[in-house]
Amino acid sequence: MFMQALATCGRLRLTDPDPNWVMEKMPMPRAMGDMLLLPNGNVVIINGVGAGTAGWERGREPVLTPVIFRPSETVNRFSVMAPAARPRLYHSSAVLLKDGRVLVGGSNPHVFYNFTGVEYPTDLSLEAFSPPYLAPEFNPVRPTIRYVTNNNVLGFRVFCYVTFSVADFVSASDVSIRIMAPSFTTHSFGQNQRMVVLKLRGVTYLGGEAYYATVVGPSTAEIAPAGYYMLFVVHKGVPSSGWWVQVM
Structure with a gap:
């Protein structure tokens, strides 16, 4: 007997x-899912099961369809994506790649590796999920x-310049610079996840399709602990x- 997930x-x-929980309702029930921050501020919910719970042999009804959650929207905050081909149950994982895709892998609901004769065999394969912004x-x-600039180092409260190109530039108000800590995901926890939106002082046109953005490094180590981050320009x-940078 496997109870339906919530x-x-x-x-x-x-x-x-005075923080309080605000509850949302996902498009479908899901347990053991992985949630990852995306560079544009959205969240992908991926992997998991529709019945049962975490643990050896305790999950059923794999949920193959990823969901995108858009926290900045007030209506229609969830979008259902195209389904994956492989079930990802207990001991699956998902991490953000530098190119904006999400690397998804693993699934082993058994005490030991078991590749044959079971409903959900151990799966050591890897797949890449492409969010809609990669279309x-x-x-x-x-x-x-x-x-x-600064040899890819972001100092606390230090000015930095990010040069980028874009074919169809709209306006400086449509630009943001974010740094994202590399996460590691296990047992439905995307540990070390952190996104910091850097203070943007302006965007300057250089000619052709080139621009540079003036940003200020993180204000404190509590906001962005020292270490390596992926920097993204979002337009x-x-x-x-x-782009790998080091906060120090």
């Missing part, structure tokens, strides 16, 4: 003086990072490929 999903703003129709507004909601 379709509820809670969010909490930790910086509120070719967004190529004209997709930025490409060309250069980051009209479409991110560039990431």
